[in-house]
Amino acid sequence: MSETTRKKRAIVLFNLGGPDSPEAVEPFLFNLFNDPAIISLPNPFRYLLAKLISHRRAPVAQEIYAHIGGKSPLLELTQEQADALQAALNADEGDTKYENRCFIAMRYWKPFADQTAAEVKAWGADEQILLPLYPQFSTTTSGSSVKDWKRACHKVGLSAPIKTACCYPTNPGFIDASAEMIKTGYDTAVAKAKELGIAAPRLLFSAHGVPKAVITKRGDPYQSQIEKTSAAVVEKLAIEGLDWKVCYQSRVGPMEWIGPSTETEIERAGKEGVGLVIVPIAFVTEHSETLVELDIEYGELAHEKNVPIYERVRTVCSHPKFINGLVSVVKQTQVELDQNGSDDYTVETRGWWCPDEHSCAVAKQPGGA
Numbered sequence: 001m002s003e004t005t006r007k008k009r010a011i012v013l014f015n016l017g018g019p020d021s022p023e024a025v026e027p028f029l030f031n032l033f034n035d036p037a038i039i040s041l042p043n044p045f046r047y048l049l050a051k052l053i054s055h056r057r058a059p060v061a062q063e064i065y066a067h068i069g070g071k072s073p074l075l076e077l078t079q080e081q082a083d084a085l086q087a088a089l090n091a092d093e094g095d096t097k098y099e100n101r102c103f104i105a106m107r108y109w110k111p112f113a114d115q116t117a118a119e120v121k122a123w124g125a126d127e128q129i130l131l132p133l134y135p136q137f138s139t140t141t142s143g144s145s146v147k148d149w150k151r152a153c154h155k156v157g158l159s160a161p162i163k164t165a166c167c168y169p170t171n172p173g174f175i176d177a178s179a180e181m182i183k184t185g186y187d188t189a190v191a192k193a194k195e196l197g198i199a200a201p202r203l204l205f206s207a208h209g210v211p212k213a214v215i216t217k218r219g220d221p222y223q224s225q226i227e228k229t230s231a232a233v234v235e236k237l238a239i240e241g242l243d244w245k246v247c248y249q250s251r252v253g254p255m256e257w258i259g260p261s262t263e264t265e266i267e268r269a270g271k272e273g274v275g276l277v278i279v280p281i282a283f284v285t286e287h288s289e290t291l292v293e294l295d296i297e298y299g300e301l302a303h304e305k306n307v308p309i310y311e312r313v314r315t316v317c318s319h320p321k322f323i324n325g326l327v328s329v330v331k332q333t334q335v336e337l338d339q340n341g342s343d344d345y346t347v348e349t350r351g352w353w354c355p356d357e358h359s360c361a362v363a364k365q366p367g368g369a
């Protein structure tokens, strides 16, 4: 197909976003806590509570970001992923129907959905594929971003047909890239364990936690998908007698969160004298949760609790196998768009669009917060 007749396909990548300066920390936190997917109170209560919590948490969060130069590296790393994905899609000789362009929309800091939707419109996109950079679906992350994107489309008058890639917890490219990264860290830890004359290390899959009610009341498939991803990685690694466990980090607020917590698991490893290889399985880029919480805060905790080995595996970022995995997710979503037509622009984010029957049966049920 010639250049002129190729369809313009916008691939919109979503992530959380992070502050780009110390001054941005408090408004970033406000945007996060003012999201009904995070605090499901009606207004004005949510707004007021978000003002209060963001103001109180800002100094703590500023200290967190101070460890990494006062800002999050999330946008730059996401831009690298966007560039790699765009190049891979446009180099695909089997798929010459499209001129692909990747755009980024962050949920709680720049570039916000409104700005990006205006850019997608100005480019003249014929179709849109929404691609959350969260392999596992939660209403607090992918669901919130998709809902906000559709609001922004309406606002700027962007009506190109749209299809959402809900989630890809066991996508082979994602699993292969993760297993490859883990193997390096695991081998290093095994060599150290041999030197120390202790048992082989434990693989600790640490995912960002969510409040328990997000799973039990809303029915998010997030936790079950985290377990599916971890099991698929373990299968791919095929290490005999591997000691592994899933746990959850980053708890904030007074509510009960899903567990076990990463802190508890670090403490247990210390008591048992077992080394740890920590794998951030819900993140595909580096940011405060990996560079500060895992590397610094939990690293110090592991030291305090006498964990003999503490090795943290880097996230997949722009690993070519992960990028190829995203290419296959885009293609699958295109098939969905061609077969079933555009997502509805106005409907809620749950119970209607997930293409992943086997792992998202829960998300298909109507209702939820």
Ligand SMILES: C=CC1=C(C)c2cc3[nH]c(cc4nc(cc5[nH]c(cc1n2)c(C)c5CCC(=O)O)C(CCC(=O)O)=C4C)c(C)c3C=C
Pocket: 016, 017, 018, 019, 029, 032, 037, 038, 057, 060, 061, 064, 072, 073, 074, 134, 138, 140, 141, 208, 209, 210, 211, 252, 282, 283, 287, 288, 289
């Ligand atoms: C799978 C990914 C994520 C889920 C699920 C998630 C839920 C969730 N997060 C908070 C509160 C905070 N998250 C913060 C930072 C942060 N969260 C994620 C991802 C998920 N969050 C990322 C990638 C980041 C890092 C952003 C960056 O540095 O670029 C923060 C800010 C840091 C801090 O103050 O600790 C808060 C607060 C809640 C309440 C929640 C579910 C309800």
Ligand SMILES: [Fe+2]
Pocket: 208, 250
């Ligand atoms: Fe978070």
Ligand SMILES: [Fe+2]
Pocket: 137, 166, 167, 168, 354, 355, 356, 357, 359, 360
């Ligand atoms: Fe799904």
